[in-house]
Amino acid sequence: MTVTYDRAELLPAVREFLSSPKKLLIDGEWVDAADGKTFETLNPATEEVLAVVAQGSAADADRAVKAARKAFEPGSPWSKFTPRERSHLLWRIGDLIEEHADEFAQLEALDNGKRVEAARDGDVATAAELFRYFAGWATKMEGTSIPMSVPGRDFHAYTRREPLGVVAGIVPWNFPLLMAAFKIVPAITAGNTVVLKPAEQTPLTALRLGQLLLDAGLPAGVVNVLPGFGDAGAALVDHPGVDKVAFTGSTEVGKKIAAGAAGNLKKVSLELGGKAPNIIFADADIDAAIAGAVLGGYFNEGQCCVNGSRLYVQREVFDQVIEGVAAAARAITPGDGFAADSTMGPLVSKEQHDKVLGYIRSAVADGATISAGSADAPFEQGYFVNPTLITGVTEDMAVQTDEIFGPVVTAIPFDTEDEVVAAANNTVYGLAAGVWSRDLGTAHRVAGKLRAGTVWVNTWHADDVTLPRGGFKQSGWGRELGSFGLDDYTELKTVIAELR
Structure with missing residues (x-):
């Protein structure tokens, strides 16, 4: 086996990122866990500790959901973003990811184990493209005018697409940055807010993405990042302030999420296991x-x-x-x-x-x-x-x-x-x-x-990124990406007005 990397090979930005403990991103601020707990994330190639990360709990999940709810409510800065402004923001984020591609690739290789080149040319490049692709959809979530047949009366009936509210995105460790983008991008394209729970094995690129989103101008609370273990994810699933759970992971956990979401009948989309x-x-x-x-x-x-x-x-x-x-x-x-x-x-x-x-x-x-x-x-x-x-x-x-x-x-x-x-x-x-x-x-x-x-x-x-992804049978519910990727992140409303 070839001698592994030397710390000197890392980009200065990566060394700086790893030099300090990582915190939770809640309401635009980097904060410690409510109970002060932390955990270590390891390099799977060397088994060395990469960073100490704040361990989110149910209390932190509650803080994050409340921040996301506040950011979503009418009158908030985010609620005043026009579709065109969301489009420009999404494109700007894509450009920033590309500008920091080598940094993201090194962090992904350290935390997940995949090769740096595979991370940069695959995961990071696709994440940037996802933001750019969905930037085009922000201005194209259209409704439909539908004729009604009521003798002697005149109506104007139409549909409109509206955001759901607070989305809990729970993502796996195999494509950490890319799966985070899978959840965040369609959610904010449609005007939702997000609490992202990265896998405990691979939290680093999600945390770096959180900072980049703030740097791009995303208002506080629109995307919150909650590293932690299964209890933090379960708290999000159970939380009455969450309107939708978007999960990628095992079928076993997906079934638990579907059951847990029954409390307030929150919407659920699941991309689960496979045996192709x-x-x-x-x-x-x-x-x-x-x-x-x-x-x-x-x-x-x-x-x-x-x-x-x-x-x-x-x-x-x-x-x-x-x-x-x-x-x-x-x-x-x-x-x-x-x-x-x-x-x-x-x-x-x-x-x-x-x-x-x-x-x-x-x-x-x-x-x-x-x-x-x-x-x-x-x-x-x-x-x-x-x-x-x-x-x-x-x-x-x-x-x-x-x-x-x-x-x-x-x-x-x-x-x-x-x-x-x-x-x-x-x-x-x-x-x-x-x-x-x-x-x-x-x-x-x-x-x-x-x-x-x-x-x-x-x-x-x-x-x-233009193609829908999803499964039959116990491989999941719903579809991600492509034009279909927004369906599970919007509510379809019908409006009927009588013309007198």
Whole structure:
């Protein structure tokens, strides 16, 4: 393993950011937790402490919600922002993120473990683009005039889109900055206010974003940042002052949020777990399909809910594909996100590291075969896992049914289209899927049969901020991004006036 980064390699802005304890952002001010508690956030590549962070509690959640409510109410500075002013602000934020891209990328690599280049060119660049894309929608949330049929009377009836109020955004640790943007951007585009609860494993870029939003001119209280643990998130879900919860994370937690939101029937949108099938037919471009299977399986250290972790290959080409994927997996180099020769960073935490290795060992104990990778960690330090390909798997094995959220791909041969469609859909999840075939009839027919919110054909991870994202079944409720991304952040009001 290459020697990891030296502190001297960090940008001055990053060193300065890490040099002081991090606080909560509430009502435009950086404040300590009400009870004074703090927690440490670690670098998963080195297991060293990066920063001490204020630990938000239920009391702090209450403070943040009240600040967001005050910022939303009529007469507040935010309520007086015109759609055009919101548009200009969103664009300005996007520009600022881009100006600070290297800083955000280093913080993300330190806190999450991903490679600096991947963070900068993927996460940070997309976050900036999200602000710019939604800047265009701020002025385009239109209503509709609807004719009424009432004999002898004349009416003017129309609809209008209005903001919901206070949005609680609860985000995961796999794409910390990007997922924060997923929640904040559509919320403030529509005129809502936000309390953002970042994952306790990765709070740093959310806190840096909070300062940047203030620097851009966002009024106090419009976006509040509440680092902490599950109790802080639960307090937001239960809080009667929250009008909507937007959550990305596990299906298990998503179910708890849906139940908790029943108290005041707050709106809920959920992007939850996935176990995406990746289907390769014998007539596919095999080289492209192998490359796609590697990208789809091991992208972001395997910590991506739309990764193609279940690989199905038609029997005629099964051995060829497995050989190609295994060779590519072995060529991936785990290492620190700052190391020049690293092509895969660590997993985010010891808990996740142990969980993933446990699934690999369980599969071997159940009779499966490791065709690439290992059930042992490659290094003594850091939460690294070798990219692993497992064959000899059956559909009832835990490694095949559960969302592992690590660089683990299982592979099973199939013979017929009907057989593989049934196997692909035999899951509680439905977030993503993929089909590889030169026959467009086959590709589109199978894509139509797969129960998933996104289906890639002859590609994987092709994406754009203009496209809606979301899941079928237990992979979630609602859609994010694209023109559909504002639907869950607005109320549709009908107004009827009789013309006399």
